Amino acid sequence: MDWKKFRNPQLIADILQLLQSHQQPLRLMEVCGTHTMAIGHWGIRKLLPATISLISGPGCPVCVTPTSLIDALIELKSVTIATFGDLIRVPGNYGSLELARARGLQVKVIYSPLEALELAEKREVILVGIGFETTIPGMAQTLIEARRRNLKNFSLLPAFKTIPPALRALLKENDVQIDGFLLPGHVSVIIGLESYRFMTQEFGIGGIITGFEPLDIVTAIYHLALQQENSPRIENEYRRCVSDRGNRIARDLMEQVLEVQDAPWRGLGWIPGSGLGIRAEFAEFDASRKYGITLAAGNDPPGCRCGDVLKGKIIPPECPLFARVCQPENPIGPCMVSSEGSCAAYYKYEQ
Numbered sequence: 154m155d156w157k158k159f160r161n162p163q164l165i166a167d168i169l170q171l172l173q174s175h176q177q178p179l180r181l182m183e184v185c186g187t188h189t190m191a192i193g194h195w196g197i198r199k200l201l202p203a204t205i206s207l208i209s210g211p212g213c214p215v216c217v218t219p220t221s222l223i224d225a226l227i228e229l230k231s232v233t234i235a236t237f238g239d240l241i242r243v244p245g246n247y248g249s250l251e252l253a254r255a256r257g258l259q260v261k262v263i264y265s266p267l268e269a270l271e272l273a274e275k276r277e278v279i280l281v282g283i284g285f286e287t288t289i290p291g292m293a294q295t296l297i298e299a300r301r302r303n304l305k306n307f308s309l310l311p312a313f314k315t316i317p318p319a320l321r322a323l324l325k326e327n328d329v330q331i332d333g334f335l336l337p338g339h340v341s342v343i344i345g346l347e348s349y350r351f352m353t354q355e356f357g358i359g360g361i362i363t364g365f366e367p368l369d370i371v372t373a374i375y376h377l378a379l380q381q382e383n384s385p386r387i388e389n390e391y392r393r394c395v396s397d398r399g400n401r402i403a404r405d406l407m408e409q410v411l412e413v414q415d416a417p418w419r420g421l422g423w424i425p426g427s428g429l430g431i432r433a434e435f436a437e438f439d440a441s442r443k444y445g446i447t448l449a450a451g452n453d454p455p456g457c458r459c460g461d462v463l464k465g466k467i468i469p470p471e472c473p474l475f476a477r478v479c480q481p482e483n484p485i486g487p488c489m490v491s492s493e494g495s496c497a498a499y500y501k502y503e504q
């Protein structure tokens with residue numbers, strides 16, 4: 154893959170020039186945290202005309218994970234918690250996992266879910282199951298592998314989220330003006346274009362699946378601007394990775410091990426059918442059954458407005474704590490912790 158062609162400055166400048174004549178106000182939501190970071194990194198927001206604004210959505214898995222998950226993990230004793238890195242710095246009601254680790258809680262940062270299985274050969278391990286459709290197939294495969302190895306010391310705490318129900322909830326709530334979506338490239342590799350059809354059919358809103366290079370992003374914005382002048386639809390600008398039907402093998406893997414359930418999201422509350430729990434056939438590996446863990450939607454830490462940021466109601470600098478009290482070294486909410494968090498992106502690139 155020749156990445157340079159997706160960073161071609163002349164092409165990008167030409168598209169930005171075309172956008173300068175866009176007169177109608179256009180509010181676009183980028184769903185994916187990686188898009189938020191890329192928009193900040195490439196300075197795209199500042200290059201758009203004043204009529205076009207980009208707002209961030211609920212596409213950072215660490216950010217949408219409710220505080221109750223951190224609180225429940227901190228309560229656990231005599232078990233090693235295996236998790237991806239960003240989560241350990243997210244503040245809960247009793248501090249973060251990082252703080253709890255300093256006080257003796259066993260927390261291990263992993264880079265692949267299979268590392269949790271290696272740990273479980275020697276000790277009791279809970280793998281924290283956060284993530285969207287991109288991450289979930291690997292987690293499902295991990296459960297199958299745990300069964301193959303006949304591991305007795307391993308369980309997974311399912312706190313997975315799926316994107317289409319969250320978009321439906323946002324559109325139903327309808328208290329934020331959204332004229333179109335930059336749809337997440339990674340998630341779409343798994344779920345495909347068809348999964349977003351409901352947005353135009355039920356709500357008359359269009360979206361473009363796009364990649365993460367600057368040319369991908371400005372092209373998608375340009376096409377959404379054209380949609381505003383014509384008619385909304387779902388388009389795929391990321392054909393080099395995403396097909397209409399997505400990755401069936403990955404979805405079958407998820408289907409084999411997991412089942413749809415309601416899930417609590419930070420900021421959005423309980424969303425019907427937006428989570429995936431572990432099927433009864435794999436119950437022996439279900440940490441929520443094994444340890445009696447139930448999650449609640451919960452609230453943001455006092456003063457933190459992550460929930461409003463995740464719904465696109467405000468942009469991070471509108472939070473009174475942004476950059477004054479809340480900074481990456483002293484995060485008050487998860488949106489400042491995560492490497493895909495909107496507050497972290499604004500802090501790093503847009504002050």
Ligand code: SF4
Nearest residue numbers: 458459472479486496
């Ligand atoms: S700046 Fe900090 S306190 Fe404000 S919404 Fe973002 S994470 Fe929460």
